[in-house]
Amino acid sequence: MELMTCTIYIHHHHRTTATTLQEIHMQHHHFMATPILILIIPLVLLFPSFSFSTPYIYSMSERSSLSVEKPNIVLISPNGVFSAGFYSVGVNAYCFAIWYREPLYDGNYTTVWMANRDQPINGRLSKLTLLKNGNLILTDAGQSIVWATETKSVSSVQLLLNDTGNLVLLTSEGLILWQSFQSPTDTLLPNQPLTRNTKLVSSRSQTNYSSGFYKLFFDDENVLCLVYDGPEVSSKYWPNPWQKSWEAGRSSYNSSRIAVFNSLGHFKSTDDFQFIAADSGIGIHRRLTMDHDGNIRMYSLDEKNKIWNVTWQAKSQPCKIHGICGPNSLCTYVPHEKSGRRCSCIPGYKIKNETDQSLGCEPDFSLSCNDSKVGFLPLHHVEFYGYDIGSYSNYTFKGCAKECIQNCNCSGFQYKFDWGSGFYNCFHKTQLFNGYRAPSFADTTYIKSPKALIPFYAKHLQVFYSNSCHPVRLQLDRSYKKPKKNGTLQFMVWFASAVGGVEIICICLVLYLLYRNRQNSSATTQSYLQVTTGFRKFTYDELKKATHNFGEEIGRGSGGVVYKGILSDRRVAAIKRLNEANQGEDEFLAEVSTIGRVNHMNLIEVWGYCVDGKHRLLVYEYMERGSLAENLTSNTLDWEKRFYIAVGSAKGLAYLHDECLEWVLHCDVKPQNILLDSNYQPKVADFGLSKLLNRGDGHDSGFSRVRGTRGYMAPEWIFNF
Known part of the structure; x- marks a missing residue:
């Protein structure tokens, strides 16, 4: 039997009181203990596995575990700001993580650390266990260890979450065996140092928490830098790669390699780089995150509106972040979009992988080396930084183009006037990478293309620039091995399941007969609609809870009132409560039927409905504007x-x-x-x-x-x- 040492919390008269199981037993004798025990004892006798579960605990002792099948049982920090437990990152995929306990305006939580971001565990039989020898392990479906602290201790140990958000493994003497602050993922918290042995690694996307292509760390010159480390190439883009470290205001004459920021929002690094958050001051929750788009940003929490505000960022020009659109792509500044940019393929190229925009584009044509049918498409105000296969000074345009045609590794060239020397220089590109388009960039890049198609590409350049590669939600790639089967145990399980199944069928049959006798024709129509449309049918209590008793009204019309709500799966929804007097059941079912038959990007999407007595409700996607x-x-x-x-x-x-x-x-x-x-x-x-x-x-x-x-x-x- 697994042991779990935890602290239980009783909420009484609006106060939270920590107590032990013995104290609870003593208190039961003072207020209504007997009726409660009378209700509980039959449950214990009927279901031996029945146990009390607490919503949260302050610490874990050795030989105790947290189960992925009980995600509501989590560690919390004493100040109640942080939680540590199993966090859903996909379908049947969980990571052991640390996050802020308070949800944001959209119902999502902000994670600050993950143990197994690149190897999510199964949603069944997986658990986090603190062994007697002091090692903390995370097992996947009871089979393999996917993560461990690799710690040992002869004295007793416990795992606790500090007020700072630091998950710490302590001995009884107070010695720290392991702490999450020493192995960050993509986020730093106040007073958490970034050292020579640690780095921040971005996630793959907003919805895929696995390791991405962008990193913040100290390089071999002791300089804090941002690097794109892609599947094929890598390059440093902050500080500006064309500058020496001293030109960027950095010093390489300190080998301690430590960077940290305090609770006031003042960040300082040993290479002399520092900054202060725009809202510098005390009492504000802050975090420094290596975002999936390659920018490092400091965020401050607006607790009133429950949003994170950017108070500093490393790169103000998102298109100059290397690899942001992948190879053979262009990044264009689009101020009115949230990301501030848009990715599009070079004319004549097509997106390589529809499920992953970061992989860029590939040519939609074939060219042979030194072919007379090869020409060059001019892209004005476009630069592809780096990957010069050769540079030539004082070259003619014709000579530059001829050299590129004859070189099979040349994909294009940049022909640039040097105002200092007074003549043109030629730069041949072996790869079309880190491409961006900006009116402020005065030069032109020439892309090797089929000569016959160049007039077509040139005529439709504006269309190419405006077409964007839409980002997608990257799916987790994982598989689980099936456990070895025990024949005897499997027979017993099947036998017990068969007996239980017969009992359940009998009970369900009785309930169905009672239910059928109570139903009228309209209820039958509702059940049929649920099957045919595929919408989820919500209960009235679910939607009442999602809207906080219909507390936040966001719209009103002749048909009813619309409320904002957060569903159990954390999606923000617009919940329309139809007027009972004006909207009969037939009209309501007609509306649901109509919406179920149409699907278009410019038509509102419905997620479900509710038919409960006289209550008629529709659940729509929430529209922010x-x-x-x-x-x-x-x-x-x-x-x-x-x-x-x-x-x-x-x-x-x-x-x-x-x-x-x-x-x-x-x-x-x-x-x-x-x-x-x-x-x-x-x-x-x-x-x-x-x-x-x-x-x-x-x-x-x-x-x-x-x-x-x-x-x-x-x-x-x-x-x-």
């Missing part, structure tokens, strides 16, 4: 955004009218029913007044009366009435 009506009265929409919103809305309506398998009338298109996401992408919402029409039935709506909001009447009514 709200409705178009709200934004029209602000200064956030310039003419370019307005144009794209109009085009996107028209595309959504065109899809409903002309591209669906069935013709859909919205009947109530107005600014209040056009929602905007964080990038101002429009999505047409609220199909509550629509009706689905078969194409074969013509364009007769079948509605008995005109529907819609006065002033926004659908043009279809002109033909029908």
Whole structure:
């Protein structure tokens, strides 16, 4: 039997009191102990495996474990700021991690450390165990050890989480055997040093926590630097690689190699690099993170709005971060986008892997060496930094191009005027890497291309620049070995399962008969809809809890009120509570049926619904920017955004009218029913007044009366009435 030493917390009269199991037993004699025991004893007799689980613990002692199957049991710091436990990083994939206990505005948590980021464990049978010999191990499905501290101790040990966010393995004498501060992943916390033996490594993406391509560490010259370490090439990009260390204000004459920042936000390194956070001061939670986009940033927590604000970053120009778009790609500055940039393939190239944008692009044509059919496509204001196969001074353009055609390893060249010497220089590129396009860059790069296609590429250059490679959610690549099967044990399990299955079937049959007798025809329709549409059916209590008892209203209309909520899987949702008087069950089911038949990037996505007595609710994706009506009265929409919103809305309506398998009338298109996401992408919402029409039935709506909001009447009514 596994032992677990923990501290249990009883919440009584709004106070949290730490107590032991013996104290709980004594307290039960003072307030209603007998009724409670009467309820518990039958459970213990019926289910011997029944045990009390606590929501959190302060420490783990030797021979105790944390199970991945009980993710709610976590270690917490005494100040309640940090938690340590099993964190979900994918489908059936978990990492042992440390995170801030308070969720952000969107329901997500901020992780600051992970033990097994590159080898997630199975969601069953895996556990973290503190052995008697002082070694802390993480096992995957009870088979292999995927991570360990490799520590030993003859005295007793315990694992605890400090107020600083440092997970520490201590002996009974107070000796630190291991601490998470000495093995950071992608984040530093206040007073956590970065040393010669440690480094920060970015994650692969916002949703994939495994190790990425960007690193912050001290190089061999004792200088703190940022490096792109990709699958094929690597290069340093901060400090500026064309500068000497002293030109960048760094000193290499100190071999201690330590960098740290304090609680005020003052960062200092032994190479003389330092900075102060923009909101320097006490009482603010801060972190320094090596982000997946290659930038190192300091964040400060806005506790009121529950968001992290950037208070310092190393690179102000995101396109000058090496490898950000992969090979054969261009990075273009796009200020109105959240990332500030956009990646696109070079004309004539195509994206290499649709599931991973960072792998860049590959040529969509074939060229032979020294071929007369080879030409050069000029890309103005474009630079590809590094990877010069050769440089030639005082060269003619014709000579530079001829040399590149004859060199099979030459992919293009840059022809640049040197104002100091007064003549042109030629730089041949063996790889088209670290490419970016900016109006401030005055020179031109010439890309080797098929001569016959150059006029086509040149004519459509603007389209190439505007087409972006959309980032995707990288999936975890993992597999688990099946455990060896014990024949006798397997037979006993199957036999017990068969007996239990028969009992469950009998119980379910009785419950089903009782349930069937109570159901009316409308309930049968609801069950059928759930099967046919594939939407998740929520309970009213679930949605009531998600919205904090419908506390935050974000919209209101004739059909009902919309509330903001956070679902159990941490997704932020817009939950529409339909008016019981105005919206009957048939109308509600018609709306769900309509939405279930359409799918378009400019139409709102529905995640589920609720039918509970008189309650009718719909669960939509949450749109950060709200409705178009709200934004029209602000200064956030310039003419370019307005144009794209109009085009996107028209595309959504065109899809409903002309591209669906069935013709859909919205009947109530107005600014209040056009929602905007964080990038101002429009999505047409609220199909509550629509009706689905078969194409074969013509364009007769079948509605008995005109529907819609006065002033926004659908043009279809002109033909029908």
